[in-house]
Amino acid sequence: MIAAAYQLLHLLLMLAAAPALTGLVRKAKALLLGRRGPPVLQPYRDLWRLLRKEAIVAESASVLFRVAPYLTFTAVWVAISLVPAFSTDLLLGPTADLIALAALLGGARFFMALAGLDVGTSFGGIGSSRELMFASLAEPAMLMVIFTVSLLVGTTALAHIAETLLATSVGLRVSLGLGLVAMVMVAIAENARVPVDNPATHLELTMVHEAMILEYSGRHLALMEGAAMLKLLLYLSLIACIFAPWGLAVPGADAHALGIGILAWLAKMIVGGLLLALFETSIAKMRVFRVSEFLGAALLLGLLAVIFLYVSKGL
Amino acid sequence: MQPLSLIAWAVAALFGAGVVGLFGNRLPVVQRVVYVASIAALLVVAAAALAFLLSPPADSSPTLALPIGLPVSPDGLQLEMHFRLDALSAYFLLILGIVGPAVGLFAIGYDRHEREPARVLAFYPIFLAGMVLVLVADDAFAFLVAWESMSLASWFLVLAGHRAEETRRAAYVYLVMASMGTAALLLAFGLLAGVAGDYRFAAIRAGHLSDLAAALVVLLTLVGAGSKAGLVPLHAWLPLAHPAAPSHVSALMSGAMTKVALYAIIRILFDLVGPTGWWVGVILVALGAVSGVMGVLYGLFQRDLKTMLAYSTVENIGIVAIGLGLALMFRGDGLASLAALAMIAALLHALNHALLKSLLFCGAGAVLNATGLRDIERLGALIHRMPVTGFCFLIGAAGLSALPPLNGFVSEWLTFQAILTGIHLPQWELKFGIVVIAALLALTAALAAALFVRAFGIVFLGRPRSAAATAATEGSSTMRAALLVLAAACVVLGVLPLLAVGLIEPVSRQLLGQGLPGAGVASLLWFVPLPGSYTSYSGLVILVAVTGLAVIVMLLVHGFASNRLRRAPAWDCGFPDPRPQTQYSADSLAQPLRRVFGTSLFQASERVEMPPPGDRRPARIEVRVRDLVWRALYAPVADGIAWFTERLNILQFLTIRRYLSMMFAALALLLTVVAFTQ
Numbered sequence: 001m002i003a004a005a006y007q008l009l010h011l012l013l014m015l016a017a018a019p020a021l022t023g024l025v026r027k028a029k030a031l032l033l034g035r036r037g038p039p040v041l042q043p044y045r046d047l048w049r050l051l052r053k054e055a056i057v058a059e060s061a062s063v064l065f066r067v068a069p070y071l072t073f074t075a076v077w078v079a080i081s082l083v084p085a086f087s088t089d090l091l092l093g094p095t096a097d098l099i100a101l102a103a104l105l106g107g108a109r110f111f112m113a114l115a116g117l118d119v120g121t122s123f124g125g126i127g128s129s130r131e132l133m134f135a136s137l138a139e140p141a142m143l144m145v146i147f148t149v150s151l152l153v154g155t156t157a158l159a160h161i162a163e164t165l166l167a168t169s170v171g172l173r174v175s176l177g178l179g180l181v182a183m184v185m186v187a188i189a190e191n192a193r194v195p196v197d198n199p200a201t202h203l204e205l206t207m208v209h210e211a212m213i214l215e216y217s218g219r220h221l222a223l224m225e226g227a228a229m230l231k232l233l234l235y236l237s238l239i240a241c242i243f244a245p246w247g248l249a250v251p252g253a254d255a256h257a258l259g260i261g262i263l264a265w266l267a268k269m270i271v272g273g274l275l276l277a278l279f280e281t282s283i284a285k286m287r288v289f290r291v292s293e294f295l296g297a298a299l300l301l302g303l304l305a306v307i308f309l310y311v312s313k314g315l
Numbered sequence: 316m317q318p319l320s321l322i323a324w325a326v327a328a329l330f331g332a333g334v335v336g337l338f339g340n341r342l343p344v345v346q347r348v349v350y351v352a353s354i355a356a357l358l359v360v361a362a363a364a365l366a367f368l369l370s371p372p373a374d375s376s377p378t379l380a381l382p383i384g385l386p387v388s389p390d391g392l393q394l395e396m397h398f399r400l401d402a403l404s405a406y407f408l409l410i411l412g413i414v415g416p417a418v419g420l421f422a423i424g425y426d427r428h429e430r431e432p433a434r435v436l437a438f439y440p441i442f443l444a445g446m447v448l449v450l451v452a453d454d455a456f457a458f459l460v461a462w463e464s465m466s467l468a469s470w471f472l473v474l475a476g477h478r479a480e481e482t483r484r485a486a487y488v489y490l491v492m493a494s495m496g497t498a499a500l501l502l503a504f505g506l507l508a509g510v511a512g513d514y515r516f517a518a519i520r521a522g523h524l525s526d527l528a529a530a531l532v533v534l535l536t537l538v539g540a541g542s543k544a545g546l547v548p549l550h551a552w553l554p555l556a557h558p559a560a561p562s563h564v565s566a567l568m569s570g571a572m573t574k575v576a577l578y579a580i581i582r583i584l585f586d587l588v589g590p591t592g593w594w595v596g597v598i599l600v601a602l603g604a605v606s607g608v609m610g611v612l613y614g615l616f617q618r619d620l621k622t623m624l625a626y627s628t629v630e631n632i633g634i635v636a637i638g639l640g641l642a643l644m645f646r647g648d649g650l651a652s653l654a655a656l657a658m659i660a661a662l663l664h665a666l667n668h669a670l671l672k673s674l675l676f677c678g679a680g681a682v683l684n685a686t687g688l689r690d691i692e693r694l695g696a697l698i699h700r701m702p703v704t705g706f707c708f709l710i711g712a713a714g715l716s717a718l719p720p721l722n723g724f725v726s727e728w729l730t731f732q733a734i735l736t737g738i739h740l741p742q743w744e745l746k747f748g749i750v751v752i753a754a755l756l757a758l759t760a761a762l763a764a765a766l767f768v769r770a771f772g773i774v775f776l777g778r779p780r781s782a783a784a785t786a787a788t789e790g791s792s793t794m795r796a797a798l799l800v801l802a803a804a805c806v807v808l809g810v811l812p813l814l815a816v817g818l819i820e821p822v823s824r825q826l827l828g829q830g831l832p833g834a835g836v837a838s839l840l841w842f843v844p845l846p847g848s849y850t851s852y853s854g855l856v857i858l859v860a861v862t863g864l865a866v867i868v869m870l871l872v873h874g875f876a877s878n879r880l881r882r883a884p885a886w887d888c889g890f891p892d893p894r895p896q897t898q899y900s901a902d903s904l905a906q907p908l909r910r911v912f913g914t915s916l917f918q919a920s921e922r923v924e925m926p927p928p929g930d931r932r933p934a935r936i937e938v939r940v941r942d943l944v945w946r947a948l949y950a951p952v953a954d955g956i957a958w959f960t961e962r963l964n965i966l967q968f969l970t971i972r973r974y975l976s977m978m979f980a981a982l983a984l985l986l987t988v989v990a991f992t993q
């Protein structure tokens with residue numbers, strides 16, 4: 001019963017917090033660049049405006065084009081509902097482990113890439129094509145990180161990983177550090193952030209994620225944007241849950257612990273968002289074909305993390 | 316009636332259908348008779364196999380002996396062919412019995428336009444009968460006869476479209492590779508039978524092999540059955556031959572025949588050869604990982620839809636091989652419960668791939684039927700004209716891209732879980748190797764998603780790229796029904812994978828003495844691969860959560876925000892061009908991946924020719940992708956054989972005197988050998 005209530009709270013909290021995080025990152029980036037920037041709550045207004053607008057669909061678009069935003073959005077939403085934010089006691093927790101979580105995000109990307117090809121324009125195709133190339137390297141890198149963590153804990157179930165890392169001090173491990181770096185690199189690529197992609201670009205040839213959803217408008221665009229915001233929150237939550245699980249409420253905790261859990265999670269998200277803004281303003285976007293080297297490095301770091309783990313466990 | 320005698324009657328019916336099929340050119344009704352008979356026969360086989368798996372007989376497996384064959388008993392007098400049904404046979408019969416009828420249903424509608432129907436109808440039932448007989452054979456003689464009839468029947472089926480030059484070449488390559496494979500299996504069985512020469516599987520199982528002989532048997536099996544299954548580097552015939560056959564035969568070759576080859580590998584490596592060291596597993600895992608990555612990369616750069624699917628078969632057989640190899644490693648190290656996990660992952664993926672690949676090949680057949688095209692660069696927008704085919708193909712594509720909640724994901728997930736348990740292996744080199752395998756498997760899965768986005772996106776989405784694609788129409792009702800049946804099976808197995816795992820357990824118990832470890836099959840809903848690891852998965856909950864929430868979101872958005880919709884020309888940044896050539900093409904979609912992975916592995920190169928301003932020639936881009944395996948492995952062998960036969964050619968033009976002296980020399984040599992060995 002408690003797990004169900006927590007799950008519902010979790011689902012709604014994620015939905016409520018995702019646009020704020022994107023707004024926070026945008027505001028912080030603007031301030032760092034010496035601009036005033038839009039208010040933090042601007043993404044809510046944008047989404048609501050888009051949702052109420054008439055959707056314009058290209059004549060050559062198929063049913064898939066109209067279904068894809070809903071599927072993409074809910075796939076990401078279900079995925080984020082599996083990542084413990086303030087409590088590990090979630091009803092849907094046993095539904096999917098980390099590998100299934102990565103596959104759910106892969107499903108969202110699958111439909112987004114297909115939607116990019118559906119209208120039959122060149123910009124949609126360019127976005128899908130590049131996204132597939134990024135994904136083909138980012139997914140193995142992410143799985144290597146998952147591998148490291150699950151070897152350390154002995155399971156791929158996320159709630160259990162967080163509880164174990166919280167209860168027993170595994171100490172400062174080289175492999176966890178390497179895994180964190182790899183995970184951050186993957187998160188940057190998957191969320192179309194600088195230096196891999198630029199979420200604010202309006203130059204068609206440099207767009208990847210934006211090019212895929214170029215033909216969308218109205219409520220469909222709002223859902224695609226919402227999915228992207230949820231995904232950013234998901235990766236930050238995931239990184240926090242694995243690498244900084246402090247404050248998480250475990251099953252059987254009282255209301256006090258729950259309050260601490262929510263506050264700790266909010267603090268972690270704010271810190272994460274500010275760090276992301278700082279990172280993005282201090283680096284330039286790279287050429288598309290440099291991304292393969294960037295993600296290849298993430299993959300190698302993931303591999304190294306596993307090997308260090310073996311070595312340190314063996315000694 | 317005994318399950319085995321039911322199967323025997325089904326095989327007899329299939330042979331009868333083959334004879335009837337000979338008259339297919341004259342009588343149109345024969346087509347329907349042959350396919351309905353094969354569907355019925357395979358359903359009987361499936362029912363018998365299912366009955367066996369649900370309640371395996373406690374004492375011994377049913378056996379059957381036919382009074383024809385080689386003298387296989389030590390006294391050399393009994394001429395018998397032995398057949399037997401055990402859990403392993405029954406499971407693979409079940410795969411064949413599920414896939415075969417669905418493909419047969421598709422064929423009723425598909426095969427109508429064949430120019431010479433007898434070329435397909437006479438051999439299609441024989442092909443099926445050959446596969447059934449391989450699966451129930453209980454001595455080496457029966458096995459090889461059935462294996463060879465399966466190979467030859469499928470060779471004739473590949474040749475059905477013999478008017479095309481490339482089909483003849485594909486059939487030739489297939490024949491050479493199949494003969495080589497059978498020769499390797501013949502030698503393997505020779506070694507297994509040993510000097511006593513008892514070819515019954517029961518006797519082989521009881522016998523003991525020296526380490527060297529066991530190693531040779533393993534290698535010969537991997538050459539013989541591995542080439543049939545399509546493991547890299549012996550895969551070269553597969554992407555030529557599978558697509559060249561009529562589409563329903565392609566579906567059977569990729570969906571079922573590769574599984575029969577896997578059965579041969581399992582039968583020999585896990586059952587007949589006896590306990591082996593972990594190194595056998597290492598070879599199989601390495602071959603599997605290379606097949607996975609190379610198969611999917613080859614497939615990504617193809618333009619022929621069916622060739623893409625055939626390369627994807629190579630990839631998936633690789634994933635099954637990884638699971639089997641892991642099982643061998645665990646068994647070699649005495650970790651039976653982990654071996655069972657890996658084995659179940661592999662067998663589940665075999666079933667899932669059989670369903671998914673039959674579905675996709677039938678879908679490709681429907682496209683071929685509607686447009687006459689296999690080149691994806693000339694297709695497009697078919698989902699508007701063929702919605703059922705498009706939807707079913709999408710399910711297959713998503714399944715092989717390992718997306719939850721479909722069945723392809725469950726078995727890949729289980730393979731990953733098996734890999735994760737690799738930390739329990741005692742050998743350090745294996746622990747490190749397994750990490751690399753995990754990375755390669757993850758790479759394979761991600762690239763497979765790219766391959767299927769390309770296949771589905773270019774063929775079914777976008778705008779039509781040719782007149783044929785514009786005029787396409789949906790296939791006949793039986794074709795659509797077959798596609799829907801296969802797609803539904805994929806969804807059901809994805810949502811309730813434990814239905815299938817329950818059927819695999821007897822196999823694992825037979826071969827490894829272990830079922831799914833611990834409380835794995837506690838309930839149908841939650842899949843817990845290892846007891847105490849907290850890891851679980853539920854496809855049904857994911858399906859309900861994603862579709863349920865999607866519907867709720869849609870209702871909320873439509874109800875409270877807006878549900879207005881307007882059709883307008885595409886935006887395309889303000890410069891929409893109505894010509895379909897301006898879309899992204901299949902080659903350009905794969906270009907980033909080709910540059911990242913292809914430059915070294917395939918020596919891919921691009922040459923761009925831009926005419927200067929004012930020149931009205933079109934700009935050209937030339938892409939070259941080389942198959943290094945073909946050049947490094949096949950070309951030298953082919954050249955060597957050609958050179959050698961050229962030298963031998965002089966033997967044809969000798970005088971009678973020389974021939975007589977050569978015969979004398981041969982006789983003298985043989986007598987000397989006999990004298991020395993006595």
